Amino acid sequence: MTLVMVLVAGVLSSCGTYLLLGRQLSRVVIGIGMLGHAVNILLVLSGGDGGRPPFDGDDPAGFADPLPHAFVLTSIVISFGVISFLLALAYRSWQVTGNDEVEDDVEDRRVATHGQGGAE
Amino acid sequence: MNALIGLPIILPLLGAAASIALGAHRPLQRLISIGVLATLTATTAVTLVRVDRNGITAVQVGGWEAPTGISLVADRLSVVLLLTALVTLFAVLVYAVGQGSFDQPGSEARHVGFHPLYLILTAGVSFAFLTGDLFNLFVAFEVMLMASYALLTLGGRADQVRSGMTYVVISLIASTLFLAALAYVYAATGTVNMADLHDKIAALPAGLRSSLAVLLIVVFGIKAAIFPLFFWLPDSYPTAPTAITAVFAGLLTKIGVYTMIRTQTVMFTPATRPGTLLLVVAGATMVVGVLGAVAQNEIKRLLSFHIVSQIGYMVMGLGLFTVAGVAGAIIFTVHQILVKTSLFLVGGIIEEKAGTGRLARLGGLARTEPLLAVLFLLPALSLAGIPPLSGFVGKLALVDAGLDDRAYVVVGVSLVVSLLTLYSMTKIWAGAFWGTRSEGASDLPPAKGTTGTAIMTSATAALVSVTVAIAVFAGPLHELSTRAAADLVDPTPYIEAVLGR
Numbered sequence: 001m002t003l004v005m006v007l008v009a010g011v012l013s014s015c016g017t018y019l020l021l022g023r024q025l026s027r028v029v030i031g032i033g034m035l036g037h038a039v040n041i042l043l044v045l046s047g048g049d050g051g052r053p054p055f056d057g058d059d060p061a062g063f064a065d066p067l068p069h070a071f072v073l074t075s076i077v078i079s080f081g082v083i084s085f086l087l088a089l090a091y092r093s094w095q096v097t098g099n100d101e102v103e104d105d106v107e108d109r110r111v112a113t114h115g116q117g118g119a120e
Numbered sequence: 121m122n123a124l125i126g127l128p129i130i131l132p133l134l135g136a137a138a139s140i141a142l143g144a145h146r147p148l149q150r151l152i153s154i155g156v157l158a159t160l161t162a163t164t165a166v167t168l169v170r171v172d173r174n175g176i177t178a179v180q181v182g183g184w185e186a187p188t189g190i191s192l193v194a195d196r197l198s199v200v201l202l203l204t205a206l207v208t209l210f211a212v213l214v215y216a217v218g219q220g221s222f223d224q225p226g227s228e229a230r231h232v233g234f235h236p237l238y239l240i241l242t243a244g245v246s247f248a249f250l251t252g253d254l255f256n257l258f259v260a261f262e263v264m265l266m267a268s269y270a271l272l273t274l275g276g277r278a279d280q281v282r283s284g285m286t287y288v289v290i291s292l293i294a295s296t297l298f299l300a301a302l303a304y305v306y307a308a309t310g311t312v313n314m315a316d317l318h319d320k321i322a323a324l325p326a327g328l329r330s331s332l333a334v335l336l337i338v339v340f341g342i343k344a345a346i347f348p349l350f351f352w353l354p355d356s357y358p359t360a361p362t363a364i365t366a367v368f369a370g371l372l373t374k375i376g377v378y379t380m381i382r383t384q385t386v387m388f389t390p391a392t393r394p395g396t397l398l399l400v401v402a403g404a405t406m407v408v409g410v411l412g413a414v415a416q417n418e419i420k421r422l423l424s425f426h427i428v429s430q431i432g433y434m435v436m437g438l439g440l441f442t443v444a445g446v447a448g449a450i451i452f453t454v455h456q457i458l459v460k461t462s463l464f465l466v467g468g469i470i471e472e473k474a475g476t477g478r479l480a481r482l483g484g485l486a487r488t489e490p491l492l493a494v495l496f497l498l499p500a501l502s503l504a505g506i507p508p509l510s511g512f513v514g515k516l517a518l519v520d521a522g523l524d525d526r527a528y529v530v531v532g533v534s535l536v537v538s539l540l541t542l543y544s545m546t547k548i549w550a551g552a553f554w555g556t557r558s559e560g561a562s563d564l565p566p567a568k569g570t571t572g573t574a575i576m577t578s579a580t581a582a583l584v585s586v587t588v589a590i591a592v593f594a595g596p597l598h599e600l601s602t603r604a605a606a607d608l609v610d611p612t613p614y615i616e617a618v619l620g621r
Binding site: 020025028032035036039040042043045046047048065067068071074075078081082085086089090092093096097102 | 255258259262266269270273276277278281282284285286288289292293295296299300302303304306307310
């Protein structure tokens with residue numbers, strides 16, 4: 001079971017990385033989301049094998065480790081907030097520029113063309 | 121008295137809540153923000169004296185014992201940097217209020233959200249300095265970054281959105297990697313408390329240990345903007361309103377450096393610290409940053425590349441992993457936070473008065489604005505490391521430590537980079553302060569001598585005088601940093617304080 005989850009995390013993170021490398025903002029947002037899911041799965045796995053719920057009986061020996069789940073919940077909430085912000089930003093970018101692409105940096109281009117007729 | 125330690129986290133959050141509720145009353149919002157930051161600066165100064173006298177103080181939140189519960193730890197390193205950060209945040213807040221009289225997109229007067237966000241940023245910064253476990257460090261980073269995302273894009277101009285997008289995506293990738301590192305650390309050791317990790321990581325196989333160390337360096341390296349992970353910084357910082365850029369430039373990257381110092385020393389035993397790797401990275405960061413700065417023609421962008429270059433010095437001090445080296449890194453970080461912020465604030469006043477930050481269009485400010493020229497010259501010379509200013513104190517400590525450790529190459533690189541830093545600072549000086557205003561500048565708005573500029577100038581002057589004070593009190597500060605560094609190079613007192621052994 002753990003191996004399957006590790007593979008799922010691997011596939012998710014590779015797809016996320018691929019999407020991040022594109023120039024379209026909507027793809028970047030989806031890519032970030034997939035990377036986040038991959039890491040959340042890793043966090044769940046870090047608690048080791050599953051066990052009984054921590055409130056079932058008095059013997060803590062067979063309990064599942066509750067800490068990674070607390071981590072994951074926190075991280076899900078945070079990534080929800082950040083991805084909402086990112087979507088709002090992508091929407092604003094579309095409003096301002098009229099397209100969905102990551103733009104070149106104006107100043108970088110100015111420095112790059114320095115000395116080739118692009119100087120001030 | 122231990123309750124004072126949690127105050128820098130709780131008070132700004134309460135203040136932010138009140139500030140949102142009072143959104144319609146800008147004067148009340150200003151009062152809350154200034155009150156909160158003034159109180160925190162005072163209490164943190166008290167904490168610093170107490171921690172320096174009584175040693176490291178740890179508070180277990182909610183009475184849950186470490187390593188299960190959440191620990192807040194005040195040691196000399198974290199409190200010195202927290203105090204510096206709060207002083208900077210305070211000065212920049214006053215500056216922003218002054219700048220608010222110029223009704224620009226993203227300015228304090230125009231946005232209800234400015235004050236609450238600024239206070240949340242303060243809470244995140246304080247939490248990052250004080251937390252004693254890795255997961256809460258992640259949460260602190262997210263609190264701080266979330267506020268910074270919103271502050272950076274306040275106003276929603278096209279260039280802000282473009283650079284904000286880069287900044288948010290890069291920060292998110294760093295956070296994702298941080299979470300992955302956390303998962304690996306927890307899977308390998310079963311704890312995320314940094315003090316507890318010291319012994320447990322030492323027991324791990326060498327390969328696993330170094331991959332954890334390098335993963336953490338990459339994560340905090342992105343935040344601190346070290347070579348080769350700095351490319352996002354010069355693109356994203358200059359577009360924000362000046363006050364925001366100044367506080368980001370001064371603080372956020374330094375928090376990356378702080379966490380690097382903290383994790384590499386407390387979590388890893390001396391034999392397993394990646395010293396050589398850090399020294400190589402430090403040298404490359406200095407050189408690439410300063411060369412980038414030399415190529416720029418706009419004040420804020422030039423200064424942004426300098427942030428990168430100066431991070432190299434701090435990493436160099438850390439990479440030596442000696443008491444003298446880490447002490448040098450601490451002094452240098454304190455100096456950088458103040459100096460970098462002042463330089464950006466002066467750059468902002470120049471833009472406000474002249475209507476542009478492009479060096480080709482500026483000139484002659486030394487004649488029309490002599491006070492501004494002095495306020496620029498002091499931190500600029502300090503940045504280059506001219507004696508007797510604060511940059512000299514920091515660089516001397518670092519070079520001394522480097523020579524003691526026979527790290528001649530990186531010391532040589534750092535000295536050459538100082539020279540180039542001086543060159544690029546004279547470039548701003550010659551472009552903006554000397555000469556005459558160039559053609560085509562006459563259509564710009566005339567210099568405004570309002571109360572707003574007076575407030576901005578006095579906030580900047582206050583910050584500059586703090587940097588001069590560092591040079592004056594260099595002796596006590598160096599002793600304090602040496603004591604702080606001794607606790608880091610051998611973190612036994614830290615571990616004992618947190619775990620209560």
